[in-house]
Amino acid sequence: xQQVKQSPQSLIVQKGGISIINCAYxxxxxxxxxxxxxxxxKGPALLIAIRxxxxxxxxxxxxxxxxxxAKQFSLHIMDSQPGDSATYFCAALRANYGGSQGNLIFGKxxxxxxxx
Amino acid sequence: xxxxxxxxxxxxxxxxxxxxxxxxxxSEHNRLYWYRQTLGQxxxxxxxxxxxxxxxxxxxxxxxxxxxxxxxxxxxxxIQRTEQGDSAMYLCASSQASTGELFFGEGSRLTVL
Numbered sequence: 001x002q003q004v005k006q007s008p009q010s011l012i013v014q015k016g017g018i019s020i021i022n023c024a025y026x027x028x029x030x031x032x033x034x035x036x037x038x039x040x041x042k043g044p045a046l047l048i049a050i051r052x053x054x055x056x057x058x059x060x061x062x063x064x065x066x067x068x069x070a071k072q073f074s075l076h077i078m079d080s081q082p083g084d085s086a087t088y089f090c091a092a093l094r095a096n097y098g099g100s101q102g103n104l105i106f107g108k109x110x111x112x113x114x115x116x
Numbered sequence: 117x118x119x120x121x122x123x124x125x126x127x128x129x130x131x132x133x134x135x136x137x138x139x140x141x142x143s144e145h146n147r148l149y150w151y152r153q154t155l156g157q158x159x160x161x162x163x164x165x166x167x168x169x170x171x172x173x174x175x176x177x178x179x180x181x182x183x184x185x186x187x188x189x190x191x192x193x194x195i196q197r198t199e200q201g202d203s204a205m206y207l208c209a210s211s212q213a214s215t216g217e218l219f220f221g222e223g224s225r226l227t228v229l
Contacts, residue, residue, distance in 0.1 A: 006158075032216040043120070043207055043220030044159065089158050093216040103149060103172065104218055106158030 003027055004092050006107030013114050019077040021110045023090035026071065030092035034104070035064065035075045038087045047088070048075070080114045087111050118142060120221035122208050128227045129198055136194045137224040141210030148191050149218060150183055151207040152176065159207055159220075165191060166213055198228045 005024045013019045025033075034049035050057045050064040050073065057064045063076040077084055090107040121140040129135050141148045146167050151159035162181070163173045167188035177183075180198075185191040195202055205225050209218040 034216065036220075041222070043209075043222045045220065046217055049217070091158075103161045103164055104159075104216070105161070108158050109156070 003105045004090060004107045006090050006110060008110060009108070010111045011113070013080045013112065015080065015082060015114055015116050017080050017114075019080045019084070019112055019114070020074060021088055021090070021112070022072065022074045023107050024070075024072045025092050027092070027094065028071070029094050030105075032093035033064070033066065033073050034091050034093075035062075036089045036091060036106075038089065038109075044089060077112075080112075082114045082116050085112055085114050120208055120210050120219055122206075122221040122224050124224060125222065126225045126227070128229065130229050131198060131200060133198055134194065134196045135198055135226060136192055137206050137208075137226075138190060138192050139208030139210075139221060140190045141208070142219055143189075145210035145212055145219070146188070147211045147213050148185055149209040149211070150191070150193050151209065151220075153205040153207055153223070154203075162193075162206075195226070198226075200228045202226060203228045 007022050035047045036044035037047045038044040048059050048062045050066050052068050055066050061078045066073045087109045089109045091104045123138045149164040150162040153159045161174050162177050163183050165185040168185050180196045183193045205223040207223045209220045211218045
């Protein structure tokens with residue numbers, strides 16, 4: 001059972017355009033939603049994260065939009081650059097599992113290519 | 117370098133052999149996680165430790181897999197009697213228990229021939 005569904009699988013955007021990646025989750029116990037960026041041969045690196053008490057978080061060119069009622073969240077990359085070409089993963093963390101944080105559940109990833 | 121360190125970065129082995137991976141977390145982090153990632157997929161949770169206690173194990177962690185964190189610092193992941201299906205990137209991450217922010221290492225890529 002896939003608890004975090006991510007789309008699209010791949011995305012091609014022109015330089016300067018907006019990249020949008022979507023995720024949907026099922027478990028209402030999730031309370032932390034990060035996005036990770038991964039370059040080939042490297043481990044995932046935290047990009048930006050949000051908790052469900054806010055609907056949007058912006059850091060530089062990266063914005064997370066969160067819709068708690070729809071159980072969906074998305075990553076927007078403004079002014080996309082060739083250096084943003086990477087695989088992006090959404091994830092969700094189960095809250096207070098036995099009194100402490102549990103483990104991250106990842107989506108399957110979106111391969112972003114930004115064309116010059 | 118104060119990030120998460122993994123060793124070896126790449127291991128090629130023959131089916132049936134045992135392999136061991138080591139992870140050195142960020143020193144002030146009390147949580148340590150092991151994930152597995154196959155090509156084109158997201159990381160899949162295997163197990164995690166808080167200090168030296170192994171708090172959770174995934175169903176993916178068959179009895180051929182064992183992980184330890186004996187002194188609450190570095191951790192090892194051993195795979196016995198490797199199978200071709202074990203070929204994957206094994207990722208280690210660490211965090212503070214009070215946050216959800218995981219810091220990943222660069223991974224150990226296992227190829228089973």
